[in-house]
Amino acid sequence: xxxxxxxxxxxxxxxxxxxxxxxxxxxxxxxxxxxxxxxxxxxxxxxxxxxxxxxxxxxxxxxxxxxxxxxxxxxxxxxxxxxxxxxxxxxxxxxxxxxxxxxxxxxxxxxxxxxxxxxxxxxxxxxxxxxxxxxxxxxxxxxxxxxxxxxxxxxxxxxxxxxxxxxxxxxxxxxxxxxxxxxxxxxxxxxxxxxxxxxxxxxxxxxxxxxxxxxxxxxx
Amino acid sequence: xxxxxxxxxxxxxxxxxxxxxxxxxxxxxxxxxxxxxxxxxxxxxxxxxxxxxxxxxxxxxxxxxxxxxxxxxxxxxxxxxxxxxxxxxxxxxxxxxxxxxxxxxxxxxxxxxxxxxxxxxxxxxxxxxxxxxxxxxxxxxxxxxxxxxxxxxxxxxxxxxxxxxxxxxxxxxxxxxxxxxxxxxxxxxxxxxxxxxxxxxxxxxxxxxxxxxxxxxxxxxxxxxxxxxxxxxxxxxxxxxxxxxxxxxxxxx
Numbered sequence: 237x238x239x240x241x242x243x244x245x246x247x248x249x250x251x252x253x254x255x256x257x258x259x260x261x262x263x264x265x266x267x268x269x270x271x272x273x274x275x276x277x278x279x280x281x282x283x284x285x286x287x288x289x290x291x292x293x294x295x296x297x298x299x300x301x302x303x304x305x306x307x308x309x310x311x312x313x314x315x316x317x318x319x320x321x322x323x324x325x326x327x328x329x330x331x332x333x334x335x336x337x338x339x340x341x342x343x344x345x346x347x348x349x350x351x352x353x354x355x356x357x358x359x360x361x362x363x364x365x366x367x368x369x370x371x372x373x374x375x376x377x378x379x380x381x382x383x384x385x386x387x388x389x390x391x392x393x394x395x396x397x398x399x400x401x402x403x404x405x406x407x408x409x410x411x412x413x414x415x416x417x418x419x420x421x422x423x424x425x426x427x428x429x430x431x432x433x434x435x436x437x438x439x440x441x442x443x444x445x446x447x448x449x450x451x452x453x454x455x456x
Numbered sequence: 457x458x459x460x461x462x463x464x465x466x467x468x469x470x471x472x473x474x475x476x477x478x479x480x481x482x483x484x485x486x487x488x489x490x491x492x493x494x495x496x497x498x499x500x501x502x503x504x505x506x507x508x509x510x511x512x513x514x515x516x517x518x519x520x521x522x523x524x525x526x527x528x529x530x531x532x533x534x535x536x537x538x539x540x541x542x543x544x545x546x547x548x549x550x551x552x553x554x555x556x557x558x559x560x561x562x563x564x565x566x567x568x569x570x571x572x573x574x575x576x577x578x579x580x581x582x583x584x585x586x587x588x589x590x591x592x593x594x595x596x597x598x599x600x601x602x603x604x605x606x607x608x609x610x611x612x613x614x615x616x617x618x619x620x621x622x623x624x625x626x627x628x629x630x631x632x633x634x635x636x637x638x639x640x641x642x643x644x645x646x647x648x649x650x651x652x653x654x655x656x657x658x659x660x661x662x663x664x665x666x667x668x669x670x671x672x673x674x675x676x677x678x679x680x681x682x683x684x685x686x687x688x689x690x691x692x693x694x695x696x697x698x699x700x701x702x703x704x705x706x707x708x709x
Contacts, residue, residue, distance in 0.1 A: 362623070362624060392532075393579070
């Protein structure tokens with residue numbers, strides 16, 4: 237069922253927004269792809285999408301003067317969700333082609349997948365991996381609400397998020413011998429390294445949860 | 457844990473999904489929208505949408521048709537056929553593609569792979585190679601949907617493509633395509649053994665056993681099929697059950 241909710245997808249020129257819009261549209265009455273600060277401020281929830289390099293992402297955000305509107309939204313308590321590069325740039329710093337400042341909404345760094353990945357694994361990490369709640373983390377009442385442990389979701393990335401505060405890691409996945417951060421949560425701020433809009437029914441459930449959170453925030 | 461990807465491939469000609477043998481003698485097998493939805497719902501891990509005549513006719517694939525497919529499909533979609541400019545890639549991505557597969561244009565203009573992977577990231581650019589066996593452990597790359605010889609050694613070409621920045625290889629065996637005699641194991645192995653990027657193999661699936669064989673012996677990272685799924689010889693879930701039996705992790709739907 238559709239919620240009477242408005243979700244804004246932040247358009248900063250990177251990534252396939254079509255599938256994301258279609259997926260959100262299954263659950264939210266209004267989905268707008270925008271780079272207008274007024275529309276962003278009015279939304280019940282915002283999505284920060286993106287594929288590509290950290291530096292390019294930040295450059296495009298600054299070019300469109302979106303940094304301030306995004307940071308301001310993050311302080312309202314309304315939910316925001318970064319996906320893939322959109323999640324990575326929420327951290328403090330990225331180390332892709334040099335060192336670059338991120339939005340700093342979640343303290344931590346974005347670094348290349350460690351080199352000691354076993355021989356059988358290849359970078360970029362493309363494909364479906366199982367996600368689990370990080371230690372001492374519960375998925376209840378988050379975007380992962382109702383998702384079974386070890387559900388498969390779709391990843392395409394060469395870099396990973398490393399939050400300073402481990403309690404801000406919401407979910408984890410493994411690649412070879414390495415366990416990495418698949419999702420972050422800091423209050424109302426969410427980020428997923430994987431693509432929920434490309435993760436089949438599990439992904440759609442995550443998107444539905446996000447819309448539900450955006451919808452119920454209003455009524456608190 | 458990472459799971460083995462089972463990919464369903466749709467060869468598109470005009471408004472139809474088609475299928476041939478050795479990429480030739482194309483027969484209509486169904487409607488792209490119906491088939492793509494069927495594969496999404498039956499647990500495909502990824503979809504490939506390849507316009508098999510776009511390059512030959514030097515035109516673009518049908519972005520509107522692609523849009524009508526991708527709006528119902530929430531798994532990754534790789535799109536190929538006639539991709540020859542940055543704006544073609546942009547159009548494909550805007551129509552719901554996550555990755556683009558490039559063959560014909562790249563053979564003539566290898567530097568395009570570099571430009572494209574810089575612009576969109578390696579993860580977005582798939583080098584599509586149609587390979588035909590010419591002697592023991594030697595394959596020639598073909599273009600235009602398996603119609604044109606290039607004189608280019610497929611293995612050398614793949615090495616070059618990786619150097620130019622592609623993030624994945626789609627390896628189609630012209631010899632085995634549509635024959636159901638199994639995948640070309642030697643070809644798969646020859647590529648997967650050195651490639652630092654994922655390798656998707658296509659062409660020749662005839663039984664669920666064939667999938668297991670090319671994973672075990674061919675060392676590939678993902679397996680694609682079309683005929684056997686189109687003609688309901690068996691379903692994606694049958695392939696996955698077979699792999700589970702062999703202790704290969706697969707995605708549960």
